[in-house]
Amino acid sequence: TQLLEQSPQFLSIQEGENLTVYCNSSSVFSSLQWYRQEPGEGPVLLVTVVTGGEVKKLKRLTFQFGDARKDSSLHITAAQPGDTGLYLCAGRYNQGGKLIFGQGTELSVKP
Amino acid sequence: GAVVSQHPSRVICKSGTSVKIECRSLDFQATTMFWYRQFPKKSLMLMATSNEGSKATYEQGVEKDKFLINHASLTLSTLTVTSAHPEDSSFYICSARDPGTSGSTDTQYFGPGTRLTVL
Numbered sequence: 001t002q003l004l005e006q007s008p009q010f011l012s013i014q015e016g017e018n019l020t021v022y023c024n025s026s027s028v029f030s031s032l033q034w035y036r037q038e039p040g041e042g043p044v045l046l047v048t049v050v051t052g053g054e055v056k057k058l059k060r061l062t063f064q065f066g067d068a069r070k071d072s073s074l075h076i077t078a079a080q081p082g083d084t085g086l087y088l089c090a091g092r093y094n095q096g097g098k099l100i101f102g103q104g105t106e107l108s109v110k111p
Numbered sequence: 112g113a114v115v116s117q118h119p120s121r122v123i124c125k126s127g128t129s130v131k132i133e134c135r136s137l138d139f140q141a142t143t144m145f146w147y148r149q150f151p152k153k154s155l156m157l158m159a160t161s162n163e164g165s166k167a168t169y170e171q172g173v174e175k176d177k178f179l180i181n182h183a184s185l186t187l188s189t190l191t192v193t194s195a196h197p198e199d200s201s202f203y204i205c206s207a208r209d210p211g212t213s214g215s216t217d218t219q220y221f222g223p224g225t226r227l228t229v230l
Contacts, residue, residue: 006154033219042117042204042221088154090133090219099206099219104154105208 006089006102013079014110021074021105024091024103028069032091033099043088046074115207117222124138125196127228131191134205134226138184141207145219147177149202161188172220195229 005024013019023032031050031071035043047056049072056063060083062075072091076083089102114137117202124130133143136202142163147155159180165177177199179191188207204224 001117040202040224040226042115042206042223045218045220048218085163086152098157098160101157104152106152 004091004102006105007035009103010108011091012108012110015080017076017109019076021073021107023073023091023102024071025091026070027093029065029072029091029093030069030095032058032065032089033071034063034070034072034074035088035090035097037042037086037088048071052091068077076107079107081109081111083107084109095107115205115220115222117205117225119225120223121226121228123228123230127194128197129191129193130195130227131189132203132205132227133182134188134190134207134222136186136220137209139207139209140187141209142185143208144182144188145206145208146190147179147204147206148190149204149224151202155204158190188218193225195227197229200227 007022011019019050031048033048034046036046037043047063052067054065060077064073087105091097092099116132116135116137119163122130125208126149144161146158148158149155158173159167161167161180161182163182163185177193182188202224206219209218
């Protein structure tokens with residue numbers, strides 16, 4: 001069974017702090033996506049990574065894909081209350097295959 | 112990014128009735144769409160994969176006769192919850208795969224979700 005482990009599952013921090021969310025698998029991904037979801041809405045795509053070692057930045061968010069393409073991380077610098085939400089990593093083990101989701105990270109940033 | 116719409120956004124129905132949820136890809140053709148179910152503060156659970164012009168593929172444990180899926184065109188897939196019961200109450204989210212251009216990675220975009228409440 002292919003599993004995608006995401007951690008931590010819950011994170012409550014103060015505004016201005018930094019945080020990192022991790023996504024790990026024992027299998028190699030062909031691609032991996034990060035989504036952010038707010039209550040009552042669908043997930044919104046943040047980034048797609050496909051190349052081992054790839055780093056992508058989206059304002060204060062930095063996404064990294066592991067060299068072996070088995071893990072990924074999302075780092076948020078100077079978190080703001082507007083970053084509050086559910087962050088989901090989702091990977092595909094082969095092109096055209098099913099998207100496998102991690103358990104999600106519920107982030108709460110307090111002012 | 113690509114847009115996927117879902118209708119209705121909320122629906123309340125009586126136990127025993129059927130409810131249809133529509134999912135549309137607005138600016139790309141989606142040969143493959145997906146239906147997910149999500150419980151509060153939990154990740155998405157894939158229910159079925161909907162392929163245009165063919166039968167849907169259901170995940171283990173999902174009743175195909177209860178959750179009817181039709182993908183009649185490249186931009187529309189529907190999920191019908193038949194004989195709904197209170198335990199079917201959930202947040203249902205559709206997703207459409209944008210195959211992208213030749214050589215690029217396909218990307219999956221999600222609809223805004225439908226909150227179903229069965230009384």
